[in-house]
Amino acid sequence: MSNEDDQHLQVSKIQDGTVIDHIRAGQALKVLGILGIDGTNDEQVTVGMNVSSDRHGRKDIVKIEGRELSQDEVDVLSVIAPNATINIVRNYEVAEKRRVDRPEVVEGVLSCPNPNCITANDEPVSSRFEVLDDGMRCRYCEQIVSEDIPSLIDPE
Ligand code: CTP
Numbered sequence: 001m002s003n004e005d006d007q008h009l010q011v012s013k014i015q016d017g018t019v020i021d022h023i024r025a026g027q028a029l030k031v032l033g034i035l036g037i038d039g040t041n042d043e044q045v046t047v048g049m050n051v052s053s054d055r056h057g058r059k060d061i062v063k064i065e066g067r068e069l070s071q072d073e074v075d076v077l078s079v080i081a082p083n084a085t086i087n088i089v090r091n092y093e094v095a096e097k098r099r100v101d102r103p104e105v106v107e108g109v110l111s112c113p114n115p116n117c118i119t120a121n122d123e124p125v126s127s128r129f130e131v132l133d134d135g136m137r138c139r140y141c142e143q144i145v146s147e148d149i150p151s152l153i154d155p156e
């Protein structure tokens with residue numbers, strides 16, 4: 001049983017929605033950015049950062065009430081959170097666990113860190129990265145991004 005279930009409960013259970021669990025510690029804000037969650041709509045979101053985990057020492061966790069992530073959203077998440085588990089919760093129970101599959105291409109979600117890249121210069125070109133085994137390659141400038149994921153496009 002997870003230590004979130006006993007007296008160490010750190011983040012409340014949700015009724016219906018999605019729990020993104022086992023996010024590498026420090027990555028929760030990137031997960032929120034990828035999902036376009038910036039607190040400006042009515043979504044109820046709980047974020048736990050550096051909570052203790054029985055599997056890894058520390059993890060981040062994101063709980064979104066009232067929203068079930070689509071498989072596309074789950075796939076894009078895999079780029080920054082390959083070890084995350086996605087739990088769809090219905091009526092307080094985990095109804096489905098979605099697998100995280102690395103996509104081959106990520107479009108329009110991440111921004112290229114190369115300041116000279118055409119996608120970084122207000123051109124009406126959406127970003128496009130090819131996902132490699134150990135990083136991503138910008139389709140426009142060929143910049144390779146590994147380990148450090150590029151900053152997220154502002155969800156504006
Ligand atoms: N959870 C939640 N609200 C619910 C049900 C579950 O927030 N109503 C959270 C749990 O706290 C846990 C995650 O969803 O962080 C997955 O739940 P569960 O599958 O019950 O836990 P584990 O078996 O520990 O998960 P795993 O398969 O990842 O080990």
Ligand code: ZN
Nearest residue numbers: 112117138141
């Ligand atoms: Zn580029």
